[in-house]
Amino acid sequence: MSRLIINGGNRLNGELEISSSKNAYLPILAGCILSDGKVTLHRYPNYTDTDNMCNILKHLGGKIERHNDILEVDCSSLSKYDIPTDLAMVVRSSIFALGAIISRFRRAKVAYPGGCEIGSRPIDIHLSGLRQLGVKIVEKHGYIYCDGNNMHNANIVLDFPSVGATENLMMASVLVKGETVLYNCAKEPEIVDLQNFLNILGAKVSGAGTDRIIINGVKKLGGGEYTPIRDRIIAGTYIIACAMCGGDVLLKGANPLFLHSLISKIDKYACQIECEYDKIRVKSLGKPLSLGKVETAVYPGFPTDLQAQILALQTISSGSCMIVENLFESRFKQVPELIKMGASIHIKDRIAIVKGVDKLFGADVIATDLRGSASLVLAGLSAEGYTTLNSTKFIDRGYERIEEELSQLGGDIKRVED
Ligand code: UD1
Numbered sequence: 373m374s375r376l377i378i379n380g381g382n383r384l385n386g387e388l389e390i391s392s393s394k395n396a397y398l399p400i401l402a403g404c405i406l407s408d409g410k411v412t413l414h415r416y417p418n419y420t421d422t423d424n425m426c427n428i429l430k431h432l433g434g435k436i437e438r439h440n441d442i443l444e445v446d447c448s449s450l451s452k453y454d455i456p457t458d459l460a461m462v463v464r465s466s467i468f469a470l471g472a473i474i475s476r477f478r479r480a481k482v483a484y485p486g487g488c489e490i491g492s493r494p495i496d497i498h499l500s501g502l503r504q505l506g507v508k509i510v511e512k513h514g515y516i517y518c519d520g521n522n523m524h525n526a527n528i529v530l531d532f533p534s535v536g537a538t539e540n541l542m543m544a545s546v547l548v549k550g551e552t553v554l555y556n557c558a559k560e561p562e563i564v565d566l567q568n569f570l571n572i573l574g575a576k577v578s579g580a581g582t583d584r585i586i587i588n589g590v591k592k593l594g595g596g597e598y599t600p601i602r603d604r605i606i607a608g609t610y611i612i613a614c615a616m617c618g619g620d621v622l623l624k625g626a627n628p629l630f631l632h633s634l635i636s637k638i639d640k641y642a643c644q645i646e647c648e649y650d651k652i653r654v655k656s657l658g659k660p661l662s663l664g665k666v667e668t669a670v671y672p673g674f675p676t677d678l679q680a681q682i683l684a685l686q687t688i689s690s691g692s693c694m695i696v697e698n699l700f701e702s703r704f705k706q707v708p709e710l711i712k713m714g715a716s717i718h719i720k721d722r723i724a725i726v727k728g729v730d731k732l733f734g735a736d737v738i739a740t741d742l743r744g745s746a747s748l749v750l751a752g753l754s755a756e757g758y759t760t761l762n763s764t765k766f767i768d769r770g771y772e773r774i775e776e777e778l779s780q781l782g783g784d785i786k787r788v789e790d
Pocket of ligand 1: 497498
């Protein structure tokens with residue numbers, strides 16, 4: 373158990389290299405299940421979510437070796453096709469492994485995924501797509517039993533452009549004979565990254581990044597080497613941190629195109645942003661202005677994973693702002709903690725009305741999800757006095773020792789192990 377202690381008020385200055393994307397790495401690790409050869413992945417990040425996905429691969433019989441930030445994954449001789457409850461509970465993305473396991477073994481037994489802290493997170497779109505690929509599915513005793521002996525290609529229209537379902541169905545159909553076409557797909561950059569990775573291993577996938585993905589089944593996938601993209605949500609978090617704390621920060625490795633919805637929203641209002649191909653420079657502009665209305669949407673819309681951070685920014689803006697959360701129903705759980713720090717926020721269903729205050733004050737706060745934790749860290753960094761974040765359990769799922777990165781920029785933040 374560890375906590376973060378933040379002494380707010382420091383400006384942030386300097387350079388930071390952005391880590392690999394958690395949401396790209398997770399499906400790519402699941403994709404290794406499809407490979408008969410050795411896969412080398414570069415820039416492996418220190419997130420507990422990715423470590424837990426590695427534990428799933430090990431449970432299935434995969435061999436994993438890590439040399440600094442290089443991960444060698446060998447799934448050539450997998451012996452199991454199940455994911456037990458204890459492994460599925462700790463990482464929701466365990467569900468991504470389902471498509472890959474069925475594709476490889478033509479059967480799977482997977483416990484329901486955990487991670488319901490931001491809403492109910494159903495998996496009906498995943499299961500409906502698998503059924504359309506010919507998978508027989510029985511749900512009983514907390515497990516999803518799949519029989520893929522009669523799998524066949526299909527044209528599948530997703531009810532909603534779910535990121536996870538798009539990725540799952542891509543992987544499920546990679547080893548299925550014939551052409552499978554997925555319609556109404558999610559278009560996130562991480563899906564393009566998964567396509568690029570699978571194609572390196574010998575898959576024939578095209579169209580990722582659009583709403584129509586075409587998978588031409590191949591007999592098997594071999595090994596290969598790949599470097600996943602950087603984490604756009606971490607980059608976005610630090611852009612907002614600089615806007616809140618003041619300062620001048622250069623984020624290296626971050627692709628500004630993937631953050632267009634954030635950058636176009638806050639540039640000139642909360643900070644000044646200069647972009648190069650893989651660099652983002654953020655200079656604060658003093659007190660942030662109101663952003664008016666921010667509404668989350670599927671990519672390329674404003675990411676739900678940056679909603680909590682932008683809400684924190686608006687607590688110290690010079691006006692009122694409306695934040696609308698369209699993706700997940702319980703994504704304002706950090707709000708009572710921000711109110712404890714002096715913020716003025718009113719919630720009704722999926723809408724938060726934020727009235728900017730002069731400043732926040734440090735407090736002991738409790739986090740219940742990953743991005744909510746990040747928003748409380750940002751609030752603490754900009755507040756007057758000390759803030760204690762009660763647990764790092766959630767933030768460690770998707771940030772690599774956030775206290776070290778923010779200290780590198782001049783933030784006064786440290787981890788205390790209990
Ligand atoms: C992924 C991201 C997560 C991000 C989310 C939305 C990963 C590992 N996680 O999560 O960080 O917040 O996209 O950008 O990439 N839905 C259904 N039925 C389904 C599947 C989804 O109703 O079968 C709904 C969800 O409840 C939610 C919406 O679709 O309201 C979007 O969810 P989805 O895109 O699937 O999110 P994840 O893939 O779980």
